[in-house]
Amino acid sequence: MKCRRCKKQAVVALPGHNTAFCAECYLLFFKRQVEKAIKDHKLLTQKDKILVAISGGKDSLALAWQLANLGYDVTGLHIDLAIPGSSEQARELTTSFCKNFNIELKILEIKNEGLAIPEVKKRIRRPICSVCGQIKRYFFNKFALDHGFTVLATGHNLDDEVARLFSNTLRWDTAHLSDQGPLLPAENGFVRKVKPLYRLTEFETANLCYLVGIEYGFAPCPYSTGASFTYYKRLLEELEFKQPGRKLQFYEGFLNRGQKGFKLLEQKQGQELTPCPECGYPTSEELCGICRIKKVMEKI
Ligand code: AMP
Ligand code: FES
Ligand code: ZN
Secondary structure, three states: OEOOOOOOEOOEEEHHHOEEEOHHHHHHHHHHHHHHHHHHOOOOOOOOEEEEEOOOOHHHHHHHHHHHHOOOEEEEEEEEOOOOOOHHHHHHHHHHHHHHOOOEEEEEEHHHHOOOHHHHHHHOOOOHHHHHHHHHHHHHHHHHHHOOOOEEEOOOOHHHHHHHHHHHHHOOOHHHHHHOOOEEOOEOOEOEEEOOOOOOOHHHHHHHHHHHOOOOOOOOOOOOOOOHHHHHHHHHHHHHHHOOOHHHHHHHHHHHHHHHHHHHHHHHHOOOOEEOOOOOOEEOOOOOHHHHHHHHHHOO
């Protein structure tokens, strides 16, 4: 197989794009997909002070590398979740990546907030993955606002986004459908959030790491049950195999033609948010979700 661009020997085939590339042209393809996402949705400018949430997995490492490579002002934030057998490796991989590629890194230790994930798991009677996600989102936002970042970037890729869209659609979850997408603009109490890798699949980010020489973590979180999202990803993979390019079309179609309707619907039903009296995070309840978890954790 030949590289579509330069006709040298190809090293990677991308059926979804009906093409194949050599290593050099693949890097160009990857860069252009990120540039297109940024341009189409006005995600970032060169003036932005970007906080990239880096987990130590392939997506967020590829994202930090690509944004730094495009000349953006990038700082990494890694949250050490204190999960034995998983957090040590994630932290190490993130630290050595940032050192190798000269990217500034901040580390937030969740145990210093009284929220070490294994302890939270013992005390809070909800699926730990969703509680952990809620805690991470809270601290991404808080850290960005407290330290003067203009935007938070995460490594969510096309597979993550399409699986989420599929799940939201199956449940007709209009609230989540209304704000799903690569850009969540800043609002009172919320920093702007962007997902510049939304056009790239898991395979494509892994391939970038391989070609650039970025070492990343493989091990899934030990608490992950491999629940519905993994199943949806598998179903969508099968669909993509039969109809290459369908995942990106489905997602782009939603962004261009579906999402506006859900936004209108939600504006009508919109819930008022007020600052949490303890920490200032926007909430529709008396106390925000994280302050409520902290209260449970403080009880002996
Ligand atoms: P996940 O929900 O684990 O698929 O992660 C989605 C995105 O959240 C990743 O691509 C990262 O940008 C970010 N993220 C997840 N876990 C962490 C972490 N422990 N520290 C920093 N960023 C994270
Ligand atoms: Fe948070 Fe698994 S990464 S529970
Ligand atoms: Zn609060």
